[in-house]
Structure formats: C-alpha cells, structure tokens
Amino acid sequence: MNVFVLAIIAAIILLDKYAVGEFGVSQPIISGTIIGAIFGDISSGIFLGALLQLIFLGESPFGGDIEPDGQAAGIIGTGSYFLLVSSNPLEYSLFLAIVFALVGGIIGGVLNMYAHVYNEKLYRVFMEKKHLLYVCHFAGLVTAFLRGLCLLLPIFILAHIVTIPRAFPQLTKELLMIIGLSVGLSNGLYLFVKKSTILYLCGGIACSLLLFVL
Amino acid sequence: MVNLIYGTKNKEDTIMKEHNELFNTHPYMASYIIGATIRAYDEGKTSEDIKRFITIAQTSFASAGDLLFWQTLRPALLLISVIFGLKFGIIGPVLFIISYNAFHLFHRARGITDGYNKGWDVIYLIKAKRFIMVQHVFEILGALFTGLLFILIAFKINYLLLIPLTSLFVILLLRRYSATFIIIAVLVLIVIIALV
Numbered sequence: 001m002n003v004f005v006l007a008i009i010a011a012i013i014l015l016d017k018y019a020v021g022e023f024g025v026s027q028p029i030i031s032g033t034i035i036g037a038i039f040g041d042i043s044s045g046i047f048l049g050a051l052l053q054l055i056f057l058g059e060s061p062f063g064g065d066i067e068p069d070g071q072a073a074g075i076i077g078t079g080s081y082f083l084l085v086s087s088n089p090l091e092y093s094l095f096l097a098i099v100f101a102l103v104g105g106i107i108g109g110v111l112n113m114y115a116h117v118y119n120e121k122l123y124r125v126f127m128e129k130k131h132l133l134y135v136c137h138f139a140g141l142v143t144a145f146l147r148g149l150c151l152l153l154p155i156f157i158l159a160h161i162v163t164i165p166r167a168f169p170q171l172t173k174e175l176l177m178i179i180g181l182s183v184g185l186s187n188g189l190y191l192f193v194k195k196s197t198i199l200y201l202c203g204g205i206a207c208s209l210l211l212f213v214l
Numbered sequence: 215m216v217n218l219i220y221g222t223k224n225k226e227d228t229i230m231k232e233h234n235e236l237f238n239t240h241p242y243m244a245s246y247i248i249g250a251t252i253r254a255y256d257e258g259k260t261s262e263d264i265k266r267f268i269t270i271a272q273t274s275f276a277s278a279g280d281l282l283f284w285q286t287l288r289p290a291l292l293l294i295s296v297i298f299g300l301k302f303g304i305i306g307p308v309l310f311i312i313s314y315n316a317f318h319l320f321h322r323a324r325g326i327t328d329g330y331n332k333g334w335d336v337i338y339l340i341k342a343k344r345f346i347m348v349q350h351v352f353e354i355l356g357a358l359f360t361g362l363l364f365i366l367i368a369f370k371i372n373y374l375l376l377i378p379l380t381s382l383f384v385i386l387l388l389r390r391y392s393a394t395f396i397i398i399a400v401l402v403l404i405v406i407i408a409l410v
Binding site: 022023024025027029030033042043046047049050053054055057058066067068095098099102103105106109123126127130169170171174175176177178179181182183184185186187188189190191192193194196197198200201202203204205206207208209211212 | 231234236241242285286288289290292293295296299300303304306307310311314315318350353354356357358359360361362363364365366367368369370372373375376379380382383384386387388392393394396397398400401403404405407408409
C-alpha cells in the first residue's frame with residue numbers, strides 16, 4: 001500500500017470528524033475496519049480499532065480543555081500497525097503503533113485548536129467580504145483535510161520506513177486487551193453508571209459471568 | 215433550505231444578509247432551530263426577534279445535544295459495537311453505522327418539521343418526555359453493556375490487572391483530570407507494562 005494514498009484516504013475519513021456530516025465513519029472501530037479492509041486483514045483492523053475506541057470512548061468535542069483527537073488516534077493506530085507489521089515482528093509493531101496512536105491523538109488535539117483559530121480568521125474574512133461565502137466554506141474544508149494530512153502523513157512515512165531494533169519493548173494482544181478493557185470499563189462506569197442504572201450494570205456483569213460459565 | 219421553502223431568489227438574499235453571524239450549536243440539533251426560524255419568517259416576525267431566538271436556542275440545543283448524543287447515545291452505541299466487533303467481527307461496526315446514522319438522520323429530519331410545527335416553543339422540546347426517555351434508554355444500554363464488557367476477559371492471571379487499572383482510571387475520571395492527562399497516563403502505563 002502506497003503511504004501517500006493511505007494518508008489521503010485516512011485524511012478523507014478524518015473529514016467526518018467535523019467537516020462532512022459526522023456520520024461516525026471516523027470513529028476508531030469504523031476507521032479500523034476500513035483500513036483493515038484496505039490491507040486485507042479486517043479482523044486485526046477491528047481488534048485495534050475496538051481497543052482504541054474503548055480508550056477514547058468518552059471523547060466529546062466540548063469543554064475548555066484541549067481534547068485529544070480520538071478519531072485521528074484510531075486511524076494512526078491501525079494505519080501505522082499495518083505499515084509496521086509488514087517489515088517488523090507483531091509485538092514490536094503493536095507497541096509502536098499504539099504509542100504512535102496516543103501521541104498522534106494528543107498532537108491532533110493541538111492541531112485541532114489551530115484549525116479552529118484559522119477557521120475564525122476565515123469567518124472574519126467573510127464578514128469583511130461577504131461575496132466570499134462559498135470560498136471561505138471551501139477553504140474551511142481544505143483546512144480540515146490538510147490538518148489531517150499534516151498529522152497522518154509524517155507518522156505513516158515513519159511507520160513505513162522504520163525497522164524496530166530487537167531491544168525494543170513489546171506489547172502482546174492480550175496486554176493491549178487488558179489496558180483497553182480497563183480504560184473502557186472506567187469510561188463506561190463514569191459515563192453511564194448512576195443510581196438509576198446500577199442495576200443494569202449488575203445485570204450486565206451477571207450475564208457476562210453466565211455466558212462465561214455456559 | 216431558504217430557497218427550497220420560498221422558491222424566490224430575492225427572499226433568500228434578504229435572509230442570508232440578516233443571518234451572517236456565527237451560528238454555533240450541536241450539528242444534529244441545528245434542524246430544530248432552522249424549522250422554528252422558517253416558521254417565524256412565515257409568521258412575519260421581526261428579524262431582531264428572530265436573531266434573539268437563535269442566540270438563545272443555539273446555546274440550549276448545543277448543551278442538550280452534547281448531553282444526548284456525545285455523552286450518552288454515541289458512547290453507548292460504540293460500546294455495543296465494540297463488544298459485537300470483538301466477539302463477532304464485522305457485525306459490530308456495521309451495527310454501529312446503521313443504528314447511529316438511522317437515529318441521527320431521523321432526528322435531523324424530524325427537527326425541521328418539529329421546529330416548524332412548534333415555532334419558538336421548540337425550545338421546550340429539550341425537556342420533553344421523548345428526549346429524556348431516549349437519553350435514559352441509552353444510559354441503561356450503556357450501563358448494561360459496560361457490565362457485558364466482562365465477556366471479553368479470559369480466565370488468566372494477567373486479567374487480574376484489570377482491577378487496579380480500572381480503579382486507577384475511574385479515580386482519574388472522577389477527579390476530573392483532563393483527557394490529555396489520562397491519555398498520557400495510558401501511554402506511560404503501556405510503556406511500563408511493555409518494559410516489564
């Protein structure tokens with residue numbers, strides 16, 4: 001897979017985050033599936049996407065903090081995993097892909113802030129020159145696309161060229177599952193568990209144990 | 215939309231000139247405000263009154279939409295999708311795409327008609343039984359599927375790590391540490407676990 005083509009496809013998927021429709025295509029589990037399908041390994045794409053989804057489950061684009069970009073993290077994680085694993089052992093690739101994803105998510109959040117500042121500038125341009133409405137709208141779309149491309153392309157190039165030394169830390173799928181599940185569980189508990197819903201949580205745990213025994 | 219309703223270019227231009235301020239609300243809730251605004255123009259309300267309504271409505275609908283969609287509905291559906299995805303493969307993502315889009319596209323379309331029918335009273339819809347019930351249903355689903363996450367664990371000694379790690383992240387969330395801090399904590403944890 002050509003890295004540039006992958007980065008362009010990934011940047012288009014990322015447009016769903018704000019610029020086009022918000023249909024949920026950029027959510028890590030969906031983007032992971034798409035990127036997995038591109039590389040011919042949907043199950044690994046779903047696995048990585050699902051675990052990154054659990055880590056970024058509570059992400060919401062509001063509030064004063066710089067929110068890490070969970071959608072970008074999902075795309076970076078799965079994309080760089082497939083690029084890394086083509087020339088490196090699985091456990092090393094998994095570790096580096098997750099590190100890229102989390103760091104990329106934080107950088108994406110910062111880039112998001114700059115994109116907002118630029119969009120405000122476009123708005124001021126429009127206020128001065130009203131006939132530029134459609135030009136400003138299109139420029140906003142291009143900004144969103146370029147934000148994605150600037151974030152994804154360098155990471156994908158790095159993932160494509162890097163050869164991981166054997167002394168590098170490794171991460172097994174099981175350990176990643178444990179970390180993803182623990183963050184996902186805490187996100188779920190924080191978001192959904194109240195006095196009125198605690199019974200349903202207990203019901204869910206009971207069903208899990210029952211399914212386990214059966 | 216304006217052109218579609220009125221079919222006259224002149225009217226569209228007038229309305230476009232009157233509404234060139236920043237409009238910032240929840241993307242799925244904007245249709246309610248659009249519907250109510252069209253009704254206000256039909257009833258011949260003044261542009262000052264309409265602008266005042268939009269200013270108030272955009273804030274109210276933004277916070278209601280954040281709570282309903284970003285904090286409840288989307289994470290609940292994603293949680294379901296993750297469990298189905300990890301257990302049954304492609305079914306999980308497909309289930310999310312269909313259910314999520316069906317819900318929010320219905321909501322966007324219904325917003326125009328509800329907004330038009332209710333006019334400025336559309337703002338009271340936020341507290342209507344329909345919204346509160348949907349939110350409660352998805353909170354229940356979210357809680358149920360949080361419990362069902364346990365079907366993903368295996369009976370291995372390593373999985374005991376879930377207890378301290380989950381406790382740690384719950385504490386970080388309850389103490390309202392920033393999302394960036396929590397992601398850095400996950401990163402540090404992964405590095406430590408990988409090194410050990």
